[in-house]
Amino acid sequence: MATTALQRTGSPYQRISPSASPRHRLASYRILSLSRFERDGFSLANGTDSGTEATEAASRAAIEEFEKDSVFAKFLVDDYNATQFASEALSSGSAAFPLEKLQEGIQLLEKQLRSEVFFRHDELLQQISSLKETESVLTVVRAGAESLQASTQRVRSEIAEPYKQIKAKSRQLASLHDTVELLRSVIRALKQLKKLQELMESSGAKADLAKAAQIYNDIETLRKEAEIAGVEVVDEEIPWLLEVGNQIRRDAMKGLESGMEALNQAEVGGILKVFYNMGELKSTIESLINRYKEMAVKSVSFALDMKAISASVGVSLGSGGIQRSGAPQGAGASKARESLWQRIGACMDQLHSIVVAAWHLQRVLSKKRDPISHIGFLDEVMQAGDPMLTEQVWEALVNSFGSQMKSAFTASSFVKEIFVMGYPKLLGLIDSLVERLFRDTDVKGVPPAIKAEAREQLIAALEPFQTAFLGKSLARLSDFVNSIFPTAARGSLPTQEHITRLVSHIYEELDATKSDKRLTLLVLHEVSKVLHLFAEKAECQTFTGLDIRQVTGPITPQQLKNFTLCLYLQDVHARISSMLVGLPTVAPEVLSASLGAVYGVASDCITPLFKAIVEKLESYILQIHDQSFASEDNVGDDCSKYMEEVQKLIVHFQSEFLSKLLPGSLSAAGPVAGQSIPASLARRMASRVLLFWVRHAAMVRPLSESGKLQLIHDISELELVVGQTLFPVEQLGSPYRALRAFRPLLFLKTSEFASNPLLQELPPSVILDHLYSRAPEELESPMRQSKLSPQQYSLWLDSQGEEQAWKGIKATLDEYAAKVKARGDKEFSPIYLLMLQLGTLLIEGGQA
Structure with missing residues (x-):
């Protein structure tokens, strides 16, 4: 366009x-x-x-x-x-x-x-001039290039022939060199073949296998590296060479098996040298370790083969069982059981031999080194980070053992029953295997064949059997406990024979596992559950209510049944506790809660009765405040009326109740009887009575000399009746010392109070309450000042400590001092000053 x-x-x-x-x-x-x-x-x-x-x-x-x-x-x-x-x-x-x-x-x-x-006319003309000059230069360059090309053609024609000759000569030289090298390799191979022939012919069956293996390896190396295959003179010797190699391997393997069987380090080391010289050490060791693994697997499988066991004892097969074969029936069961245990024992022996053999092989490999390169044989066989040979064998053994045991548990009712009932025996075989391995491979400077966790690994494989064993143990004991408490009605008590059999069953369960501390602890946990169940069942049979708290009349049938149940529980507690002496140190801790439950139920059976009698005795002792001790009349030989009531009640309690709980003479109720629940409660009761009487005797106010003598007479009667009917007072400790110290305190001069050592035997509140009886009327006691009854004041003292009691006493002293100051008097009663001094010293000394 x-x-x-x-x-x-x-x-x-x-x-x-x-x-x-x-x-x-x-x-x-x-x-x-x-x-x-x-x-x-x-x-x-x-x-x-x-x-x-x-x-x-x-x-x-x-x-x-x-x-x-x-x-x-x-x-x-x-x-x-x-x-x-x-x-x-x-x-x-x-x-x-x-x-x-x-x-x-x-x-x-x-x-x-x-x-x-x-x-741009001039610029264009200039470019045209430059193009003309460039054309002339290109003409010169073209002529030079043609001249250079002619020279190159001439040189090529001059050097082509020499190059061809040099190339041909070089090829010829390379061929000659390869031929010479091949001839050298052939000559060396022939020499080595001749040397090997001479060695094999001269030595015969006793040939130096290590030297022969070295020569054989050299020849094989030449064949591979020098590529002398196809040389007729060498190929003719190959069949013989291969036969010699196979013979060396066969002889070396026989020697290795013989050395491993005898655990001869020198023999095994020499054979390993043969395989090392042949360059087949690693493959040989791997093959040997794999064979050990297969042997371990087959050993466990053979031990649990119910078909073979049934065939060996000549009985027919039923249904089910490992490999879907059943358990022998009838009379053949005992023979099959014995055969199974024999096979398991033989299996443990074989597993021991396999692991020890692998450990021995590993030990020799770790010692042997190549004399030239100084490379260890074990380093030649294993790479950095690889598991040790014994670890490889043990891992295969544990895996096979675990899988086949689990299969036997689920597939064979016969094996399950035998191994569950005889689990301690099976565990003993495992322990024996592990112990023997540790003992037989305990060599200084050499790691043992197995690690510390080896036992736990094998026991983990038996976990189904262990769980079933513990379940059956718990079921047996629980069923027996349920059988001795057949009804839910209260008062349905077991007999002494039942209690004895229960303790005997528990002892049998623990005795069956005494060889293994771990299993014993597991059984102890099951025993703990049974004791809890026993305590719960017994608690349901305990009578409660007002009837069991009556103390003035004869013993009731309900109280008697509670007494019986308490003694049974106490018997179980004592006898089970005595079993713990020979058990592991943690056994008391395992049974602590369950034994505590049994002890608690036993104590609960009679504790309400003891509380009731203590409350009754305290009510009688409180009558001391209704009696006057201010009269100067002569004191008779009879004790106070309230003390007569105390004596009668204590004697009645001992004859009607305590004698049923503490059979035998009271003189025997020493340290041994003192460990029992009734004796312990009787001791606490006696201590409470003594301290309660001392507390309220110290509150008597006013108190004359005749009143003091009456209190001394009451002390003698109380000490006599408590010591003869409740508990030996000499064994009561501080309560008895407080009673004995109160006797001289009554006649102690006021001026001697501060330095008298008897004050250390009495509570500070008792000492200060007694000093009120020596004080003027306007120095009121906390009980009178707070308008409390003696019983209320006593309950307040029980709920408060000595420090709070001192605060109450100190308040009365401060009020007295305020009254004196309000009257304008300048002197205080000596009792006031003494009470201030003693109160501070006694309270601070008690805190220290």
Whole structure:
């Protein structure tokens, strides 16, 4: 389209011949441009620089005009498509307008082109001159290149022949070298073959296997590295060589088996040297270890093969069982049981031999080294981080043992029954195996065959049998406990025979596991559950209510049954506790809670009775405050009326109740009887009575000399009745010492109180309460000041400590001092000052 437009406009470029030379065409362009520029009003007088600037400005303006114009802008894009433009122009309905725009653009472009040519005329001429010079230089270069090519052809023709000769000679030399090396390898191989033949022929069956293995390995190495296969003289000897190699291996393996069987280190070490020299040490050891693993697996499988056991004892098979074979029936069961245990014992012996053999092999490998490279044989066999040989064998053994034991537990009812009932025996075989392995591989400087956790690994494989064994043990004991308490009605008590049998059953369960401390502790946990159950059952049979608290009448049937149950529980507690002497040291801790439960129920059976009698005795002793001790009348030989009631009640309690709980003479109720629950409660009761009496005797106010003598007489009667009917007073400790110290305290001079050592045997509250009886009336005791009854004040003292009691006493002393000061008196009672001094000293001394 552009060409057609130029032809219509009559462009002067059509008059320039395309065949003219570049210089001629450029001159013609210049003439045409000059004439056109002069016609268009341009002049050269403006100078080249100004013309160039004008041209560049015109070019930029033209480009900007093109960019702004909607038609011309399409020609400036990179992906301009002429076909698309023509299609759009024709589809617009008026092609004249785009044609006119294109003609204007062509004119503008021609104008700019003429301007560029005109103003760059000198530069274009300079480029033409440079092109001419370049043509001349290229001519010279072309001539030099042709000369160089001719020289190269001449040199190639001169060196081609020598190169071919050198290449041929080099190939010939390489062939000669390879031939020489091959001949050397063949000669060396033949020499080694001859040496091996001489060695085998001269030594015969007693050939030096290590030396023969070294020679054999050298020959084999030559065959592989030198590639002498195909050499006839060597190939003829290969069958013989292979036969010799097999013979060396057979003899070495026999020697290795013999040395391993005898555990001979020297023999095993020599054979290992043979395999090392043959370069087959690692593969041989791996094969041997794998064989040990297979032997361990087969040993366990053979021991648990019920088909073989049934066939060996000549009985028929039932249904079920390991390998889906059943348990023997009838008379053959005992024989099958014995055969099973024999097989398990033989299995343990074989497993011991296998592990010891692997340990012995590992021990020898760790000692042997190559005399040249000093590389240890064990390092040659194993890589860094690999498990030791014994660990590999032991892991395979444990895995096989565990899987087959679990299979036997689920698949064979006969094996399950035998191993559950005889679990301690099975555990004993495991312990014996582990102990023997530790003992037989205990060599200084050498690790043992198994690790410390080996026993736990094997026992873990027996976990199903252990769980079932403990379950049956618990079931047996629980069933017996349930059988001796057949009904839920209260008072349905077991017999002494039942208690004896229960203790005997517990002893049998513990005795069956005494060889294994771990199993004993597990059984102890089951015994603990049974004792808890026994305590719960016994607690349900205990009578409660007001009937068991009556102490003034004869013993009731309910009380008697509680007494019986208490003695039974106490018997169980004592006899089970005595069993713990020979058991592991943690056994008391395991049974602590359950024995405590039994002891608690036994104590609860009779504790309400003892509480009731103590409360009754305290009510009688409180009558001391209803009796006057201020009279100066002569004291008779009889004790106080309240003390007569105390004596009668204590004697009645001993004859009706305590004698049923403490059979035998009271003189025997010493340290042994003192360990029993009734004796312990009787001791606490006696201690409470003595201390309670001392407390309230110290509160007696006013107290005359005759009253003091009456109290002394009451002390003698109380000591006598308590010592003869309740508990030996000499064994009561501090309560008895307090009673004995109160006797001289009554007649102690007030001035001697502060320095008397007897004060250390009495509670501070007792001493200070007694001093109120020596004080003036206006110095009131805390009981009188607080308007409490003796019983209320006694309960307050029981709930508070000595320090709180002193605070109450100190308050009365302060009130007394306030009264004295209010009257204007300057002197206080000596008792007041003594009580202040003693109170401070006694309380501080007690805290220290």
